[in-house]
Amino acid sequence: AQTVTQSQPEMSVQEAETVTLSCTYDTSESDYYLFWYKQPPSRQMILVIRQEAYKQQNATENRFSVNFQKAAKSFSLKISDSQLGDAAMYFCAYRSAVDGGFKTIFGAGTRLFVKA
Amino acid sequence: DTEVTQTPKHLVMGMTNKKSLKCEQHMGHRAMYWYKQKAKKPPELMFVYSYEKLSINESVPSRFSPECPNSSLLNLHLHALQPEDSALYLCASSQGSYYYGYTFGSGTRLTVV
Numbered sequence: 092a093q094t095v096t097q098s099q100p101e102m103s104v105q106e107a108e109t110v111t112l113s114c115t116y117d118t119s120e121s122d123y124y125l126f127w128y129k130q131p132p133s134r135q136m137i138l139v140i141r142q143e144a145y146k147q148q149n150a151t152e153n154r155f156s157v158n159f160q161k162a163a164k165s166f167s168l169k170i171s172d173s174q175l176g177d178a179a180m181y182f183c184a185y186r187s188a189v190d191g192g193f194k195t196i197f198g199a200g201t202r203l204f205v206k207a
Numbered sequence: 208d209t210e211v212t213q214t215p216k217h218l219v220m221g222m223t224n225k226k227s228l229k230c231e232q233h234m235g236h237r238a239m240y241w242y243k244q245k246a247k248k249p250p251e252l253m254f255v256y257s258y259e260k261l262s263i264n265e266s267v268p269s270r271f272s273p274e275c276p277n278s279s280l281l282n283l284h285l286h287a288l289q290p291e292d293s294a295l296y297l298c299a300s301s302q303g304s305y306y307y308g309y310t311f312g313s314g315t316r317l318t319v320v
Contacts, residue, residue, distance in 0.1 A: 141308050
């Protein structure tokens with residue numbers, strides 16, 4: 092079975108600084124997708140960034156980028172120029188491309204605090 | 208329209224009540240999901256409705272029952288709930304491809320008294 096591990100329950104960053112959130116996963120599958128979701132106190136989960144396992148190039152979305160290390164099964168999220176609005180719970184997620192791909196496995200989450 | 212709309216936003220119900228949660232999307236997504244989220248925990252999958260087929264997480268008790276009247280609507284019927292069922296219930300939808308991830312609604316905060 093697949094697992095997703097986020098080893099940092101909480102992280103803190105100064106406004107305008109850079110922070111990296113860690114995520115590791117375990118799978119025997121070769122075809123899958125990885126995601127980072129953000130859940131602010133307003134509680135709606137928002138997709139931040141995604142990565143296909145077959146792509147070596149790391150995904151980027153504006154201030155958000157990932158470091159995808161397939162062999163190490165690592166998928167970290169880097170937030171550059173942190174803003175107060177980045178404060179939220181961040182979930183790393185794994186989505187298999189088999190069995191219809193309907194099951195997404197979420198990590199336990201990392202709470203990010205942004206200091207002004 | 209790029210939203211998933213959930214109603215109500217808050218619900219308080221007694222253990223003998225019957226209530227329903229509603230989820231609606233007009234993005235043409237062919238898969239819709241119900242997730243349960245306890246405080247400070249990740250979401251847990253309850254049901255998937257995809258291409259008119261229902262998939263169930265077998266650990267979900269029968270006091271929860273999903274209904275999909277059409278491809279844009281997904282309801283969750285609640286009956287004889289327990290206090291431990293109090294949680295945030297999130298609805299999500301996705302396109303057919305795995306690549307796109309989920310679009311989530313803002314959730315229904317359910318309290319069972």
